[in-house]
Amino acid sequence: xxxxTPPLLAAAILVTNFIGDPAAAGEITGPALxxxxxxxxIAGQRLRLDGLDAPPLERLCLQGGEKWRCGEAAAxxxxxxxxxxxxxxxxxxxxxTCRMGGPNGIDVGQALVREGWAKARAGSGYEQAEQIGRAxx
Numbered sequence: 001x002x003x004x005t006p007p008l009l010a011a012a013i014l015v016t017n018f019i020g021d022p023a024a025a026g027e028i029t030g031p032a033l034x035x036x037x038x039x040x041x042i043a044g045q046r047l048r049l050d051g052l053d054a055p056p057l058e059r060l061c062l063q064g065g066e067k068w069r070c071g072e073a074a075a076x077x078x079x080x081x082x083x084x085x086x087x088x089x090x091x092x093x094x095x096x097t098c099r100m101g102g103p104n105g106i107d108v109g110q111a112l113v114r115e116g117w118a119k120a121r122a123g124s125g126y127e128q129a130e131q132i133g134r135a136x137x
Contacts, residue, residue, distance in 0.1 A: 029088045032098070037074025037117055040087070040098070047089060047096040049109040051124030054078070054117060077117040081108060 037054030059071030089098040116133035120126035
């Protein structure tokens with residue numbers, strides 16, 4: 001015999017299935033700690049900036065036949081963009097789109113790409129910012 005599910009339990013199951021994993025998507029706000037040119041930590045949560053590829057911290061690049069620490073420079077550039085501003089990030093798993101000044105503020109990833117410290121991923125919406133960055137180099 002199948003027993004009917006109590007209404008409160010049924011509602012909890014429905015909400016859980018509709019919302020899914022709370023860590024999968026959401027919003028997080030706070031000061032950011034820069035790990036590298038594409039990774040930050042807010043409130044203990046490690047986030048990759050979505051839509052871009054930045055060099056890892058240890059990356060060395062060649063320019064004019066000379067090696068230089070482009071990964072470290074990208075991390076410093078991200079820190080300079082953020083300064084002491086709090087970020088509001090829309091998260092999905094460990095990826096995030098972060099803005100300074102609230103949800104309609106400056107897109108941190110777009111600023112990093114526009115300044116030439118990261119490359120736009122295809123379909124990210126940052127392609128035009130990358131073209132602007134190339135024009136300034």
